[in-house]
Structure formats: structure tokens, C-alpha cells
Amino acid sequence: MKAISYSRYGSADVMEYGDRPDPKVGPDSVLVKVRAASVNPVDWKAREGYLQSGLEAVFPVIPGWDVSGVVVQPGLAVDEFAVGDEVIGYVREDFLSRGTFAEYVAAPVRTLARKPLSLSFEEAAGLPLTGLTAYQVLHRTLRIREGETVLVHAAAGGVGSMAVQLARHAGCRVIGTAGPHNHDHVRQLGAEPVEYGEGLTDRLRALAPEGIDAAFDTVGGDALKASADTLTPDGRLASVADSEVFSYGGKYAFVRPDTADLTHLAELAEQGIVRVHVDRVFPLELAADAYRLNEEGRTRGKIIVAVEWES
Structure with a gap:
């Protein structure tokens, strides 16, 4: 072959x-x-x-x-x-x-x-990989709940865009970091876009003055720190990109093959809930x-x- x-x-x-x-x-x-x-x-x-x-x-x-x-x-x-x-x-x-x-x-x-x-x-x-990563982090690691404010980094990327759609389907408010050229796309996915880079912490605090309930990091570095700095006292943090997440009291996640989860994602795609x-x-x-x-x-x-x- x-x-x-x-x-x-x-x-x-x-x-x-x-x-x-x-x-x-x-x-x-x-x-x-x-x-x-x-x-x-x-x-x-x-x-x-x-x-x-x-x-x-x-x-x-x-x-x-x-x-x-x-x-x-x-x-x-x-x-x-x-x-x-x-x-x-x-x-x-x-x-x-x-x-x-x-x-x-x-x-x-x-x-x-x-x-x-x-x-x-x-x-x-x-x-498969993007969907399973987003689904397992949101529902198994972060355990998001309806009505919560969820932060998703790189919201226009593969994992990020899937996480935005799944968090919105779960009834959450979603804030997504992205470059200005992707802000309209992030809005179409259902998130409130915010520009990444210097000053991100201040921009996040302006959007969510009461804090972020759950933050999903796919970037690491400064994005991870900004996530930790804007969490509520009981907020949860997970990263798939940077093991430094442990130093902030968060969890590191690595996606697992799972037929049941993948079948569920396929059903959501069939229904047009995730694209x-x-x-x-x-x-x-x-x-x-x-x-x-x-x-x-x-x-x-x-x-x-x-x-x-x-x-």
C-alpha cells in the first residue's frame, strides 16, 4: 500500500x-x-x-x-x-x-x-480526535454545568471550535480566544471572542468580572496563566498543551479512544449540533x-x- x-x-x-x-x-x-x-x-x-x-x-x-x-x-x-x-x-x-x-x-x-x-x-x-478531546475534557475533567462561564483557548482551531460547540450545547456561556481575523467565525460557533496576547487577563476580567468557572487551555504559556488568574474561587482548569497546569492546581488531559463517546459525537454531528x-x-x-x-x-x-x- x-x-x-x-x-x-x-x-x-x-x-x-x-x-x-x-x-x-x-x-x-x-x-x-x-x-x-x-x-x-x-x-x-x-x-x-x-x-x-x-x-x-x-x-x-x-x-x-x-x-x-x-x-x-x-x-x-x-x-x-x-x-x-x-x-x-x-x-x-x-x-x-x-x-x-x-x-x-x-x-x-x-x-x-x-x-x-x-x-x-x-x-x-x-x-474523532478533536471531538473526543473536547468532549472528554469538558465533561470528564472539567465537569462543566449548565449556566457556567467556560473559557476556551484557540477557539477557531480544531479542538477549540469543537469545545465551543459542545459547551454551548451543554448550556454554558462560552468565551473564546482567537485572532481578530477569526472573531466572526468564533461568534458563529456560539462564543464571545476575545483577542489573545498581551493584556488578555484584563480583557477576560472585563468580560467576566465574576470570574471563569471552567477554563480549557489548548495553548499553554501565557494563556494558561491568564486562565488561572481569572478563575472563580471554585473554578476548574485543564490543559492539553502544558504540564505547568499542575502548578496552578489544574489537571492535564490526554484523549482516550472510546467508542461510546465517539458514537455520541457522531450522533451530535448527524443532528447538526456540532460541525x-x-x-x-x-x-x-x-x-x-x-x-x-x-x-x-x-x-x-x-x-x-x-x-x-x-x-
Whole structure:
């Protein structure tokens, strides 16, 4: 099969397009013909070696955890899916090696859910990691409640935009940090936009003088400090980007594959409650360029790699 892979840590320049062995299907997995995969910041951070302490790389590594595609072969013990089923998945193992930037991926059934019929394969590929991260942080880590004020950083990005929609669906007031060029987009998602950067703490206090009930950090650094400085006395803080969150009494979160959660998100997408904004689509052979664009940190929504490319 054709795939993107890398054999050493480094920049996007280490990524190569070429032939890799077809994956073998275990008894509790299905072989998925990949239609699309999405780029996430954690992918290139792993490629550059920042996650070595927690995720061992077994080279060569095929990157990517998000997928949408079609089941072509169920494992011997699988009765949840059949040939022809359209699926989405957050296909993460506890090591780096067998990712989704390929023509096929062997996906454990615990990582999959049925694809929302109303979404294209490209849109559906952008749902799993961002949706699961937002859902699990908001509802498991921060335990948001109706009527609360929730702060979401990078509200126009993949995880941030999903968090805004989910928090609004939960009945919360949402404040979202974003650059001025994305403020209209953040409003459309349902949040009150605020510009990040110097003076953020003062701007947040002006918007929420009684304080923030729950803050979701996806950026780290100064954004994390501003979050901590504007919480209510009982406010909660979580980060997916900066372990310094512990020093502020908050929690660090790392998304887990979960079929039930992913199925719920697919249902919300089917109902139009959450939407996936696709910023740009690349063909598989240009995946390195997709990563370079993502590394600039100015994406609105998701960057997608289509394995079956239609120009």
C-alpha cells in the first residue's frame, strides 16, 4: 500500500511517500480502506520526538490517529462491523508505528464508530480526535454545568471550535480566544471572542468580572496563566498543551479512544449540533505540506489529507 512514513525524528522533511507493507488484521480489529485522515498538532510533536517519554516510536512510523473510511475486512472475532460499513476512528495505540496516513489501517474496534451519514469523508475525518478531546475534557475533567462561564483557548482551531460547540450545547456561556481575523467565525460557533496576547487577563476580567468557572487551555504559556488568574474561587482548569497546569492546581488531559463517546459525537454531528470546518484538503503524497501548514498554528478548523484524491 502507499503511505506516508518517517524513519527518524525530525521536521516535516523526514516524511516520505512510498510503499509500506499492508497491515495485518487481528481478531479484534478491522481493516479499513482509508478515505481521509486529519492532521493534528500532536502528530508533528510526536514526529519531532517531544512525546518520547510516553509514546515509544517503532520505526518506520506511519503518522496519524484520525481516520474515516470503509471496512473491507473484519477480524475473526468482530461482529460490530461488516464489509462496506463506513466508519470513523481515533486509532491510537500506546506506541507510534501504525497510523492512518496510508491506504489501509488495521483499526481495533474499540477505536471506531459509525460515520455520520451527513458528513463527507473529509469532514468526518476531522471529528474523532478533536471531538473526543473536547468532549472528554469538558465533561470528564472539567465537569462543566449548565449556566457556567467556560473559557476556551484557540477557539477557531480544531479542538477549540469543537469545545465551543459542545459547551454551548451543554448550556454554558462560552468565551473564546482567537485572532481578530477569526472573531466572526468564533461568534458563529456560539462564543464571545476575545483577542489573545498581551493584556488578555484584563480583557477576560472585563468580560467576566465574576470570574471563569471552567477554563480549557489548548495553548499553554501565557494563556494558561491568564486562565488561572481569572478563575472563580471554585473554578476548574485543564490543559492539553502544558504540564505547568499542575502548578496552578489544574489537571492535564490526554484523549482516550472510546467508542461510546465517539458514537455520541457522531450522533451530535448527524443532528447538526456540532460541525467540522475543513480548512484545506491535501492529497496523501503531499501530507508533509499539510503538516507544515498545521505547524504555522493559524488553522481555522481542520486540515485534511484525502487518500482517494479528487482534484
